[in-house]
Amino acid sequence: MVERVRAGDVRAAARLMRNLDDGIPGSRAVLRELFLRPGHAFVLGLTGPPGAGKSSLTDRLIAYHRKAGRTVGVVAVDPTSPFTGGAILGDRVRMQDHALDPGVFIRSLATRGNLGGLSRATSDVVTVLDAMGKDVILVETVGVGQDEVEIAGLAHSVVVVSIPGMGDEVQAIKAGVLEIADVFAVNKADREGADRTVKDLQMMLDLRRSTATRGGLDHDSEHRMTRTGAEDPHEAGWWEPPIVKTIATQDVGVVELAEAVERHRAHLERTGERKLREVARARATFLALLRDRLMQGALARLAEREGHLDELAARIADRSADPYELADELAGRL
Amino acid sequence: MVERVRAGDVRAAARLMRNLDDGIPGSRAVLRELFLRPGHAFVLGLTGPPGAGKSSLTDRLIAYHRKAGRTVGVVAVDPTSPFTGGAILGDRVRMQDHALDPGVFIRSLATRGNLGGLSRATSDVVTVLDAMGKDVILVETVGVGQDEVEIAGLAHSVVVVSIPGMGDEVQAIKAGVLEIADVFAVNKADREGADRTVKDLQMMLDLRRSTATRGGLDHDSEHRMTRTGAEDPHEAGWWEPPIVKTIATQDVGVVELAEAVERHRAHLERTGERKLREVARARATFLALLRDRLMQGALARLAEREGHLDELAARIADRSADPYELADELAGRL
Numbered sequence: 001m002v003e004r005v006r007a008g009d010v011r012a013a014a015r016l017m018r019n020l021d022d023g024i025p026g027s028r029a030v031l032r033e034l035f036l037r038p039g040h041a042f043v044l045g046l047t048g049p050p051g052a053g054k055s056s057l058t059d060r061l062i063a064y065h066r067k068a069g070r071t072v073g074v075v076a077v078d079p080t081s082p083f084t085g086g087a088i089l090g091d092r093v094r095m096q097d098h099a100l101d102p103g104v105f106i107r108s109l110a111t112r113g114n115l116g117g118l119s120r121a122t123s124d125v126v127t128v129l130d131a132m133g134k135d136v137i138l139v140e141t142v143g144v145g146q147d148e149v150e151i152a153g154l155a156h157s158v159v160v161v162s163i164p165g166m167g168d169e170v171q172a173i174k175a176g177v178l179e180i181a182d183v184f185a186v187n188k189a190d191r192e193g194a195d196r197t198v199k200d201l202q203m204m205l206d207l208r209r210s211t212a213t214r215g216g217l218d219h220d221s222e223h224r225m226t227r228t229g230a231e232d233p234h235e236a237g238w239w240e241p242p243i244v245k246t247i248a249t250q251d252v253g254v255v256e257l258a259e260a261v262e263r264h265r266a267h268l269e270r271t272g273e274r275k276l277r278e279v280a281r282a283r284a285t286f287l288a289l290l291r292d293r294l295m296q297g298a299l300a301r302l303a304e305r306e307g308h309l310d311e312l313a314a315r316i317a318d319r320s321a322d323p324y325e326l327a328d329e330l331a332g333r334l
Numbered sequence: 335m336v337e338r339v340r341a342g343d344v345r346a347a348a349r350l351m352r353n354l355d356d357g358i359p360g361s362r363a364v365l366r367e368l369f370l371r372p373g374h375a376f377v378l379g380l381t382g383p384p385g386a387g388k389s390s391l392t393d394r395l396i397a398y399h400r401k402a403g404r405t406v407g408v409v410a411v412d413p414t415s416p417f418t419g420g421a422i423l424g425d426r427v428r429m430q431d432h433a434l435d436p437g438v439f440i441r442s443l444a445t446r447g448n449l450g451g452l453s454r455a456t457s458d459v460v461t462v463l464d465a466m467g468k469d470v471i472l473v474e475t476v477g478v479g480q481d482e483v484e485i486a487g488l489a490h491s492v493v494v495v496s497i498p499g500m501g502d503e504v505q506a507i508k509a510g511v512l513e514i515a516d517v518f519a520v521n522k523a524d525r526e527g528a529d530r531t532v533k534d535l536q537m538m539l540d541l542r543r544s545t546a547t548r549g550g551l552d553h554d555s556e557h558r559m560t561r562t563g564a565e566d567p568h569e570a571g572w573w574e575p576p577i578v579k580t581i582a583t584q585d586v587g588v589v590e591l592a593e594a595v596e597r598h599r600a601h602l603e604r605t606g607e608r609k610l611r612e613v614a615r616a617r618a619t620f621l622a623l624l625r626d627r628l629m630q631g632a633l634a635r636l637a638e639r640e641g642h643l644d645e646l647a648a649r650i651a652d653r654s655a656d657p658y659e660l661a662d663e664l665a666g667r668l
Binding site: 028031032035036037038049051275278279280281282283285286287289290291292293294295296297298309310312313314316317318319322323324325326327328330331332333 | 644
């Protein structure tokens with residue numbers, strides 16, 4: 001199985017991913033082998049709110065890279081219903097244009113329940129796609145929550161997609177995306193307010209740069225001015241996230257977006273930051289894995305002793321079981 | 335401390351929350367005491383994408399409940415930078431109107447890093463506010479990711495806030511919000527496209543209801559029609575989420591929204607579903623707690639043996655450490 005996946009065998013890779021999802025014994029060992037001898041993929045994250053057109057952009061980026069002769073893997077992460085366990089794939093259908101292209105492998109992920117396995121599952125798929133020898137891996141996530149920030153941690157570069165007309169654009173910043181964005185795409189740029197959105201983003205970036213120039217993480221306003229003017233962030237290997245206007249449905253701005261990402265990739269290589277990103281990626285991979293394993297182990301043990309989780313929850317609800325004691329006790333075994 | 339919080343002492347509650355954040359010994363024991371003898375709060379979640387105006391709606395709902403003589407607690411959850419650990423509070427400032435009102439207690443939460451403590455921290459604050467005797471607790475979360483779904487699990491009722499002009503509204507549904515919504519608010523309803531948004535949401539709800547009527551979770555299309563017509567979902571205690579148009583900044587539709595939530599609350603009581611919600615809340619509380627404890631324990635143990643997490647990540651990045659082995663070993667101790 002390891003060798004077949006490594007040779008790029010699509011059926012073997014698909015089978016492995018299913019086996020990992022279903023927790024089939026042995027699939028973990030295969031994944032581990034693949035992880036320990038990685039490929040060369042560049043992992044690009046795309047994140048942003050629902051309705052921003054991330055799937056359309058992903059679709060266009062696939063076409064762009066295919067045209068350049070690169071093989072592409074895609075992980076589309078769909079937060080899903082906590083009740084039905086099913087994902088509504090909707091516009092994923094569009095991507096089926098690429099379904100017959102052997103150079104493209106697309107995997108949609110849905111969580112089953114909300115026990116926190118989403119980032120681990122994403123990390124697994126990225127590992128498999130990388131081992132298959134894909135040149136580029138696109139990881140598309142919905143939203144701006146904590147989970148998405150974690151998934152973004154699996155990428156070398158992150159494109160944050162926003163759209164005009166979301167009202168106060170500072171809102172998007174508030175959600176912490178500024179810190180994870182390497183490139184901004186303002187999609188649906190033919191809509192009213194696109195220039196305003198670009199301007200707002202630029203203002204936030206300017207503010208951040210001037211703060212960084214004046215002394216990094218020093219947020220004490222009294223001392224802010226003391227280091228003014230000395231450093232030029234550009235000289236110090238500073239990356240200024242470009243803002244690219246796109247209209248994915250009309251294939252407008254997609255080349256510019258891909259080129260902006262390419263410049264970031266070159267920046268990572270030139271400054272040695274790529275290595276730091278690899279460490280950050282390893283950290284994200286490990287934490288996702290650890291959390292998943294711990295929860296699986298703890299819940300299995302709990303089921304043995306306390307019965308089904310739902311029964312335990314009922315006892316906690318009427319205060320005849322103490323969740324703090326139980327959690328402490330289980331964690332205490334470490 | 336337990337008694338002071340229970341008596342509604344604001345300073346004691348604020349101190350306890352800070353102590354919990356900082357992991358001060360003894361604060362957990364206090365929290366546990368509070369949890370085991372709960373108050374009577376009704377917990378209302380508000381969730382939706384950035385820019386939907388959740389903070390403004392929260393602000394108006396506070397005013398509504400205060401006018402009705404109810405005390406209010408607020409937890410505003412801000413996903414934050416994974417790099418700086420700081421939250422940009424932005425429009426939280428607006429809520430400071432209530433800062434001098436002793437009947438209102440507002441707590442903004444930011445994660446420090448992305449180790450998954452957000453839902454646990456939220457759960458802690460809800461427990462404290464409930465113990466203080468608050469009548470209503472509003473939990474405001476940004477986004478539609480997995481984490482937010484989990485936080486929504488801490489609420490009795492959930493309002494999903496959307497806005498017109500987000501393009502294809504089916505996008506919002508895709509992200510799994512349909513399943514967690516008890517009430518929909520279409521905010522900024524003076525914008526173009528508000529009626530379209532309402533119609534789209536209504537269509538999704540109709541589709542869901544007809545599917546449920548025809549046999550619940552049976553998604554096999556061949557068998558779908560066999561149970562048609564027999565059940566009326568309304569008779570069987572079915573809750574049809576109302577859709578309320580609001581303009582929070584002008585205080586339009588806020589009373590209607592609050593009344594829709596009140597009807598849902600009455601529905602929960604009448605059908606006995608409130609008890610089920612309490613069990614679901616207990617489940618969410620426990621899982622958040624368990625995950626947090628497990629990760630804390632595992633990372634502490636890891637630090638002892640393997641050094642700092644960042645050094646370990648560097649070794650994983652160059653494949654001289656095996657994350658699968660490490661995670662399995664740590665989880666295996668359970």
